[in-house]
Structures are given as C-alpha cells and as structure tokens.
Amino acid sequence: MKIVTQQILGGPDVLHTAEAPRPEPGPGEVLIALGATSLNSVDRKLRDGTVTHFGAPPFTLGFDISGRVVASGDDAVHPVGSEVFGMAHTATGTYSEFVAAPARALALRPPGLDDLRAAALPTAGLTAWQALDLAAVREGEHVLIHGGSGGVGHLAVQLAVLRGARVTATARTTNSDFLRHLGAGQVIDYTAIAFDExxxxxxVVLDFVGGDYGRRSVSVLAADGRYIGAQAANTPDDPRVRSVTGRPSASMLRRLGELVVEGSVRVHIDRVLPLSDAAQAHAFAENTQLRGKLVLTPWT
Ligand SMILES: NC(=O)c1ccc[n+]([C@@H]2O[C@H](COP(=O)([O-])OP(=O)(O)OC[C@H]3O[C@@H](n4cnc5c(N)ncnc54)[C@H](OP(=O)(O)O)[C@@H]3O)[C@@H](O)[C@H]2O)c1
Structure with a gap:
C-alpha cells in the first residue's frame, strides 16, 4: 500500500510517497480503507519538529480518517463493510491507503455525511466541542474565539452559537462575512484592531492562536470568566486558565456528524488535494490563509 512518509524533520518537501506493508488489525482494531483524511495544524508541527511526540522520523502523519472497514480484529465493534470516521490515535498515521485504528474511537458515519466532510470533522470538531465543554459555556454568555476562521475555530463558532452563546471571533477582515454567516455577532480584524483594547x-475565551493572546485574553475576562487554550500560550498563573487536548470520542463525533447532516453545523472545506500532493498541501496550508479545512484523498 501507499503511505506518505518522511525521513527527516523539515519543510513540506520532506513529505513523499512510499510503499509499506498493509497493517493487520490487532485486538479491538479495525483496518480501514481510506476514503479521506485531513490536515491539522499539529501535522505541520510534527513534520518540522515543533512538537515531538512522534519521536524521530521516519513516521507517517495524520489523525483524522473517514473510510470503510475492510478487516476487523478480535473484539472490534465495527464489522467489515461499516462506514466509519474518527480520530485514529495510531502510531502509524492516516496519510495512508489503509489504517489500523482502535474501533472504539470511531463512529459510524451517519447517512448523508460524505467522506470529505467526515474526514474534516474529527480533530477539529472534537477539540472545539471539548473546549466548550471544559469552559461549561452557558446560554447568553459572551464567548471570544481566536482563530475563528480556522479548522477548529469555524466549528467552535457554530457550536458556541448552538449553545446559545453570543460569539465574537478574531479573524482577518476577508473572513468577516464568512464568520457572520456562521453566527458570529462580532468579528474583530486582528490586523487592524487589538481585541484587548x-x-x-x-x-469565555477559546484561544486557537496562542502566543501572547493568552496573557491578553486573560486580561479581558470577567471575574468568573474562563480561558481555554489549545496550544502553547503565554498565560499568567490564574485559576481561570485551562487547556484542552482534543480526545477521540465516538459518541460525540456521531452527534457532530448528525449536526452536519441536519445542517446545524457547516464544515467548510477550503480545498481537497490527493495524498500524492501532501507536500504541496502542507506548503499551501503554510503559505496561504486557509479558511476551514484542507482535506486529503487517497492516491489515484
Ligand atoms: N490541543 C489540541 O488538541 C488541538 C487540536 C487542534 C488544534 N489545536 C491547535 O489550535 C490551533 C488552531 O488549529 P487549526 O487546525 O484550526 O489551525 P488553522 O486551520 O491553521 O487555523 C488557524 C487560523 O488562525 C487564524 N489566525 C492566525 N493568526 C491569527 C491571529 N493573530 N488572530 C486571530 N486569528 C489568527 C487564521 O485565520 P485568518 O486567515 O483569519 O488570519 C487561521 O484560519 C493550532 O495552534 C493547533 O495546533 C490544538
């Protein structure tokens, strides 16, 4: 089978296609024929060594998957033929024709949800949902979402609105109409205006940007406010500061998928590229202002 792999850490050019043996599903795992995967910011950080939890290369990137079960290990909950999607926490990555993944982390793909949107949802949608849960967002609250037009941010905006929150997002001005259509009541162009002024x-602040946004966001919180960060940020030592790490959850993901099918949540796919162009996809994500998600499909 084909995989995307890298021998060294570095820029997008380190990514290339190679051949590898098809994995065998272990106990509790299913083998999935990839329908689509998607690019997350963490893929870029793993590729260049900004984050290191994959260790040294060679490795294959990718967490999100949508596809069809083609083999099932002992005790795996999804039979062969099931259409599944999820956040496949595997050591082998999802930029691959076939992926062995823990079945319990995967949800059945609801009818009407195509592979592309299903592959765009898991990491971004679960992180957005879990950040809102961690903040215990209540109806009528004012929620500020940094990075509102990104993969996680555009889903967080819509999920916060569904919870009855009043949403302000930071984004560049070209994304202002996009975010207002998703339900943001106010969009602050961070290139022109400092939100903390x-x-x-x-x-509640959901921070999908980091850096000094941490410190500045805490300075605009109400006394009983909550700041949830999703990446490294300079934050003061303050009990209102928490951080979120997106975790697999089949039940939450199934509900997210249903919200997309019923039209309550829109997954915006900026573009779709084949995994044969993984390097180009990473370069594109790095050099352009992506809106929403970039989805990757198998080799043709
Ligand atoms: N902890 C976790 O489990 C977890 C999970 C997923 C993601 N994350 C982290 O969350 C962050 C966002 O991830 P993502 O996948 O959504 O990234 P993304 O798709 O690349 O989106 C990032 C967005 O941030 C916006 N942006 C850039 N600089 C900004 C600024 N100064 N102020 C406001 N917006 C700004 C950009 O929008 P404009 O074009 O409008 O500038 C861009 O759309 C990343 O740091 C990622 O590592 C963490």
Missing part, C-alpha cells in the same frame, strides 16, 4: 468582561 475594545473588549472586557468576556465570559
């Missing part, structure tokens, strides 16, 4: 008494 115009906001105060914010109930």
């Amino acid at each position: 115009i906001l105060s008494e914010v109930d």
